[in-house]
Amino acid sequence: xxxxxxxxxxxxxxxxxxxxxxxxxxxxxxxxxxxxxxxxxxxxxxxxxxxxxxxxxxxxxxxxxxxxxxxxxxxxxxxxxxxxxxxxxxxxxxxxxxxxxxxxxxxxxxxxxxxxxxxxxxxxxxxxxxxxxxxxxxxxxxxxxxxxxxxxxxxxxxxxxxxxxxxxxxxxxxxxxxxxxxxxxxxxxxxxxxxxxxxxxxxxxxxxxxxxxxxxxxxxxxxxxxxxxxxxxxxxxxxxxxxxxxxxxxxxxxxxxxxxxxxxxxxxxxxxxxxxxxxxxxxxxxxxxxxxxxxxxxxxxxx
Amino acid sequence: xxxxxxxxxxxxxxxxxxxxxxxxxxxxxxxxxxxxxxxxxxxxxxxxxxxxxxxxxxxxxxxxxxxxxxxxxxxxxxxxxxxxxxxxxxxxxxxxxxxxxxxxxxxxxxxxxxxxxxxxxxxxxxxxxxxxxxxxxxxxxxxxxxxxxxxxxxxxxxxxxxxxxxxxxxxxxxxxxxxxxxxxxxxxxxxxxxxxxxxxxxxxxxxxxxxxxxxxxxxxxxxxxxxxxxxxxxxxxxxxxxxxxxxxxxxxxxxxxxxxxxxxxxxxxxxxxxxxxxxxxxxxxxxxxxxxxxxxxxxxxxx
Numbered sequence: 001x002x003x004x005x006x007x008x009x010x011x012x013x014x015x016x017x018x019x020x021x022x023x024x025x026x027x028x029x030x031x032x033x034x035x036x037x038x039x040x041x042x043x044x045x046x047x048x049x050x051x052x053x054x055x056x057x058x059x060x061x062x063x064x065x066x067x068x069x070x071x072x073x074x075x076x077x078x079x080x081x082x083x084x085x086x087x088x089x090x091x092x093x094x095x096x097x098x099x100x101x102x103x104x105x106x107x108x109x110x111x112x113x114x115x116x117x118x119x120x121x122x123x124x125x126x127x128x129x130x131x132x133x134x135x136x137x138x139x140x141x142x143x144x145x146x147x148x149x150x151x152x153x154x155x156x157x158x159x160x161x162x163x164x165x166x167x168x169x170x171x172x173x174x175x176x177x178x179x180x181x182x183x184x185x186x187x188x189x190x191x192x193x194x195x196x197x198x199x200x201x202x203x204x205x206x207x208x209x210x211x212x213x214x215x216x217x218x219x220x221x222x223x224x225x226x227x228x229x230x231x232x233x234x235x236x237x238x239x240x241x242x243x244x245x246x247x248x249x250x251x252x253x254x255x256x257x258x259x260x261x262x263x264x265x266x267x268x269x270x271x272x273x274x275x276x277x278x279x280x281x282x283x284x285x286x287x288x289x290x291x292x293x294x295x296x297x298x299x300x301x302x303x
Numbered sequence: 304x305x306x307x308x309x310x311x312x313x314x315x316x317x318x319x320x321x322x323x324x325x326x327x328x329x330x331x332x333x334x335x336x337x338x339x340x341x342x343x344x345x346x347x348x349x350x351x352x353x354x355x356x357x358x359x360x361x362x363x364x365x366x367x368x369x370x371x372x373x374x375x376x377x378x379x380x381x382x383x384x385x386x387x388x389x390x391x392x393x394x395x396x397x398x399x400x401x402x403x404x405x406x407x408x409x410x411x412x413x414x415x416x417x418x419x420x421x422x423x424x425x426x427x428x429x430x431x432x433x434x435x436x437x438x439x440x441x442x443x444x445x446x447x448x449x450x451x452x453x454x455x456x457x458x459x460x461x462x463x464x465x466x467x468x469x470x471x472x473x474x475x476x477x478x479x480x481x482x483x484x485x486x487x488x489x490x491x492x493x494x495x496x497x498x499x500x501x502x503x504x505x506x507x508x509x510x511x512x513x514x515x516x517x518x519x520x521x522x523x524x525x526x527x528x529x530x531x532x533x534x535x536x537x538x539x540x541x542x543x544x545x546x547x548x549x550x551x552x553x554x555x556x557x558x559x560x561x562x563x564x565x566x567x568x569x570x571x572x573x574x575x576x577x578x579x580x581x582x583x584x585x586x587x588x589x590x591x592x593x594x595x596x597x598x599x600x601x602x603x604x605x606x
Binding site for chain 2: 116166
């Protein structure tokens with residue numbers, strides 16, 4: 001496994017590996033997993049998928065300052081380079097790209113990639129500028145790594161939607177591959193930010209996955225409206241005395257357009273569309289997100 | 304010479320040519336000249352440079368609607384596909400990419416590449432949104448063609464500055480190569496928009512190159528201030544009864560930052576810096592631009 005700390009090293013290592021694979025089209029495929037490090041089993045699942053589908057598997061670890069707001073957790077974002085490198089080695093990564101902030105932003109940055117529409121709701125509304133920072137850094141990473149496929153976790157569902165739209169609009173020659181959310185046995189979605197949680201917060205946070213699971217069942221079995229679902233989930237979360245809701249929303253997926261709250265889901269059901277039920281909730285100063293993406297059955301199943 | 308009207312054709316043709324050049328690193332270099340067509344000798348000079356420096360020479364012709372303002376000349380922008388293809392053939396182009404608007408913008412576009420700073424003055428100030436449209440379409444074209452070098456005329460000096468900053472900020476793996484302005488024998492800078500000019504306008508427009516030439520001599524031979532130079536050029540242009548000035552500005556180059564109008568050029572001279580004297584002037588409904596970029600001598604030459 002090679003470790004590149006500069007852009008030119010990363011390019012050189014990947015070019016070398018590509019050249020070694022000359023003659024094998026599959027062997028030359030570059031799979032890429034961009035992360036902010038503090039890797040967990042969710043990241044490991046992305047790396048395994050990248051290893052399976054690519055001849056050259058690349059991981060980047062970069063805590064990207066421009067996707068954090070002024071009052072967010074940039075300064076305390078957890079880091080553990082050594083453990084990350086061990087996990088990468090174990091998952092068969094060929095090249096780890098570990099740039100410094102100075103390497104990525106050496107002079108005053110004037111260029112921003114902006115995606116509108118899909119960024120207007122959910123985290124786009126609560127974290128202004130966040131998705132500009134994500135789209136800009138992912139553009140940079142794609143231009144450095146030149147991957148054929150890039151793997152992202154579905155926990156950041158809006159991020160996936162934003163990047164899919166960006167890639168389509170700008171004709172980037174890369175497949176965005178969303179991968180399923182990985183959860184703890186008790187349901188908590190894996191996140192590097194779970195490290196911030198106290199024991200009590202960790203226990204209370206289970207209300208998120210539980211309420212999403214119950215709502216998913218209700219959507220598939222009853223003729224409910226999005227407003228009823230949002231109300232259910234909101235009430236369930238409010239049973240926790242320490243949960244502070246940022247948003248609970250139900251939207252169509254992947255376009256993240258509003259579904260009329262009182263109209264029921266019949267239109268979406270008829271078109272075989274998908275919906276996302278997404279939430280962001282704070283426990284103390286730690287903001288967690290989770291979601292459920294549902295392909296809607298034509299009529300509710302009566303179980 | 305291959306003609307690609309779709310993105311997938313363009314990619315396939317270029318990949319094929321790259322594969323034929325396997326083993327020759329120089330032969331695999333892709334040179335790219337993006338244009339809006341109605342090609343003239345200025346474009347031909349870019350294509351010759353591309354032919355000299357690349358194994359594979361690609362031309363695109365696309366009148367990009369998103370870089371035109373609502374009251375600009377998109378609808379009447381001159382086109383002549385047949386003559387363009389003849390010129391391309393003559394200049395040894397390997398692949399011409401000639402997409403339709405639907406091919407480039409098949410669905411509602413939500414992604415924009417924005418460059419601030421260098422876009423604030425000159426044409427960026429008089430044509431709001433213009434450089435967003437340029438940066439976005441050039442990003443798309445770069446992602447489609449994947450050139451190693453891209454050749455642009457220095458007449459659009461601000462465009463060159465914007466694209467150089469974009470490429471640097473987003474780590475695009477392409478060299479932006481600015482090429483000298485090509486002029487008619489009488490000094491008029493070549494432009495597809497010259498086709499709009501009446502005989503009288505064509506004659507009066509000579510004041511632009513003449514005033515730039517005189518100002519360049521004065522800058523290199525006298526200790527003048529930018530304000531004096533701008534006043535000189537403004538007065539010279541105003542001798543034409545039909546010239547309508549949009550802007551005359553003198554800025555540092557390539558950062559396009561203001562030089563204090565009264566401070567003289569001593570600081571720039573001392574640092575061996577460059578300056579640009581740029582103008583945009585309307586003759587009837589036709590807006591022409593021209594500029595002179597000057598590397599400043601340490602002290603004015605007394606000739």
